[in-house]
Amino acid sequence: MALTLRQLKYFVATAELGQLSQAAIHLTISQSAVTSAIKELEDSLGTQLFVRTASGVTLTDTGRRFLNHAYTILASVDEAMRIPNLESTLTGTLAIAASYTVLGYFLPHHIQRLNALYPRLTIQLHELNRDAIEEGLITGQYDMAVLLTSNVSNPELALEPVIHSVRRLWVGAHHPLLKRESVTFAEVAHEPFVMLTVDEAAQTAMRYWNETPWRPNVILRTSSVEAVRSMVANGSGVAILSDMVYRPWSLEGRRIETITLLDAVPAMSVGLAWRKNKEPSPAMHAVREYFRRTFMEPRASS
Known part of the structure; x- marks a missing residue:
């Protein structure tokens, strides 16, 4: 082999x-x-x-x-x-819109690689919320977007997910739930809960909570992932967030552990979007092929 x-x-x-x-x-x-x-x-x-x-x-x-x-x-x-691809004839400008979470935790590395592969292609990045991204794609202000495709339901847009990031329960390093063989929403409902709000995270969370008889005991709503991280690491609460934004340490240097819940929690899908029936430019095609090559093998293996 x-x-x-x-x-x-x-x-x-x-x-x-x-x-x-x-x-x-x-x-x-x-x-x-x-x-x-x-x-x-x-x-x-x-x-x-x-x-x-x-x-x-x-x-x-x-x-x-x-x-x-x-x-x-x-x-x-x-x-x-x-090494710059000096033989590449791909030139022009590509306007890519991205949501906050994607731009902060996923996209920069891939933009750097695309710049190296296509040095004559200018990629313009724009950080926006989902509504503004969808409108900009439909009106032609942006060529493509990289966003949480699991939040998009607009029939005028074509979607191509590239990763599905599992959502898990975040707890402090010595939390009692770590000793349980399994953890459900019933146990989480009794814990102080820190609710992230950026990129419609709170609405998404309530959709899967509403499929259970339980509700989170929300003590704080915040748009800051780092605030959630610190609150959890300090033992002030728990959270349910995706692996993509997980880091094992808070800014204070305290440990955060994750638990896979026994109840089903939908993954956070990240991918590409563009206006349906839009003829893909060579630059759009190159970006789509890059993400397909980058993620096809790991996705097939998983």
Whole structure:
């Protein structure tokens, strides 16, 4: 079985984070996809790279040596991607609208790579809320958008989701719910709840809460993800947010843990949007193909 870049990326993320679950969150894929990729890699190499423990995984001696090679390979690939494509004839300007969450936690890295791949293409970014993005796409003010496609229902727009980020319960490092074998909305309803409001997060949350007999005990509504992070890490409340915006530490340096709820919680879908029946320009086609290439393999594996 041939070694793949996907296996190397998953291996490095697991080695750096020390937990398969945290690597999956960081990569915005399922834990089973990470586990399978590492097993494939170990089978290909014919040796064990990690020792599994109750608290996570640690590198074997072979794993530590292989990690240095993995860093070298990935760095070389990344450097190659940064080399301007001087032979590219793609020129012009592409206006892309993006929502707050997407621009803050997803898009900048991909814009940098697109700029490296297509140095003659000028990408203009615009941060807007969903209503303004939809109107701008329909009127032709923007060519494309990257936004939470799970929030869009406008029949005049074409949508192409690229990732589906799982929503989990966020709790402080020593929260009693971490000791439970399973956690449901019934348990969460008794906890002080911090409700994020940006990008229609509160409306989305209430849609899935309304499918249960329970309601969140909201103590704070805020548009700041960092405020939610700090409140949760400090033990002042809990929250349900997507893996895409998850970080294990608050600004104060306190730990945040996640719990997968037993009840169904819809994932947050992020993707592309454009006006239906709009003839895609070469630049639009290039952006769509970039996201398809970037996410098709991880999505198929998960």
